[in-house]
Amino acid sequence: MNTISIVTGATRNLGFYLAQGLAQRRGPGDAVYLTGRDAERVAESVKRVSGAGAEVRGEVLDVSDRSAVERLATSIFERHGGVDIVLSNHYARVQPDDDPAAVIDDYVAVNNLGTTHVLRNFAPLVRDHGRLFVIASRAGSLRALAPALHARFEGAASLDDVDGSICAWRDAVRQGRAAGQAWPGWINIPSKIGQVAAVRVLARQRRDDDLRRGILIAAISPGLIDTGASRLWLDMTHARTPEEAAAPVLDLALDPSPDPRFYGELVHLAKDSLVSGCLAASRSILPWRA
Numbered sequence: 001m002n003t004i005s006i007v008t009g010a011t012r013n014l015g016f017y018l019a020q021g022l023a024q025r026r027g028p029g030d031a032v033y034l035t036g037r038d039a040e041r042v043a044e045s046v047k048r049v050s051g052a053g054a055e056v057r058g059e060v061l062d063v064s065d066r067s068a069v070e071r072l073a074t075s076i077f078e079r080h081g082g083v084d085i086v087l088s089n090h091y092a093r094v095q096p097d098d099d100p101a102a103v104i105d106d107y108v109a110v111n112n113l114g115t116t117h118v119l120r121n122f123a124p125l126v127r128d129h130g131r132l133f134v135i136a137s138r139a140g141s142l143r144a145l146a147p148a149l150h151a152r153f154e155g156a157a158s159l160d161d162v163d164g165s166i167c168a169w170r171d172a173v174r175q176g177r178a179a180g181q182a183w184p185g186w187i188n189i190p191s192k193i194g195q196v197a198a199v200r201v202l203a204r205q206r207r208d209d210d211l212r213r214g215i216l217i218a219a220i221s222p223g224l225i226d227t228g229a230s231r232l233w234l235d236m237t238h239a240r241t242p243e244e245a246a247a248p249v250l251d252l253a254l255d256p257s258p259d260p261r262f263y264g265e266l267v268h269l270a271k272d273s274l275v276s277g278c279l280a281a282s283r284s285i286l287p288w289r290a
Helices: 013-025 037-047 064-079 100-125 159-174 188-213 240-251
Strands: 004-007 031-036 055-062 083-088 124-133 216-223 266-275 279-286
Touching: 004 013, 004 064, 004 159, 013 031, 013 037, 013 055, 013 083, 031 037, 031 064, 037 055, 064 083, 064 100, 064 188, 083 100, 083 240, 100 124, 100 159, 100 188, 100 240, 124 188, 159 266, 188 216
Parallel strands: 004 031, 004 083, 031 055, 083 124, 124 216, 216 266
Antiparallel strands: 266 279
């Protein structure tokens, strides 16, 4: 059977190399959907892909628009009957000089509501032995959040609950009340925690059936990546390039027998280490709680 993959936020950095890597590792008859918000950048990115064995199809997709995600999922189902790999990688940038209250609406709409839109619409399409990964970060662990706020995410029973907690935080940031409620000043932290919480909720709902069918759903911490979005925030001395960071994500996505303990967890892909005389990326589960 031909395989179908989709990568969101695929016009630059990690997303582009995830799409290109999938296209290079797949063959004739397979298809990789490379998506992004800007039509011109999507078209340019498709042209940039090199060494592809699979067909690369550009699709304009604004993940913050729930109906747009629904339409693309329906279209892919009608064309192919399902999907084999979903890599939810989209993100809205925030810079140190940005006023959180001014940027929080778009930030949450893309990074968080966009993620749950993808999960709701593409998870039902994942075929046997498929993969659904949300690209998150180490900041997605609850240990980065004040204990008083943990219940907002630990107690979530549905994606709607996660969205509700994230939107309440968004409103507090917009209204200048977040610090008084013990939310961290860096809006990346609650956002990443919300993404991981969404993965955990979805996994709890699907675990038994997915494990029986060989499906892996996980949040992925790809490690520090040298991009324009992160360069102004962090020391990039030991960071990977986006192309280097894509390789271990793809290795896990294409692993025919991944560790079942990774299911529903935040999986950290550490830098390459020497294993049995060969370089290999180590994989570990990051704790959800402190």
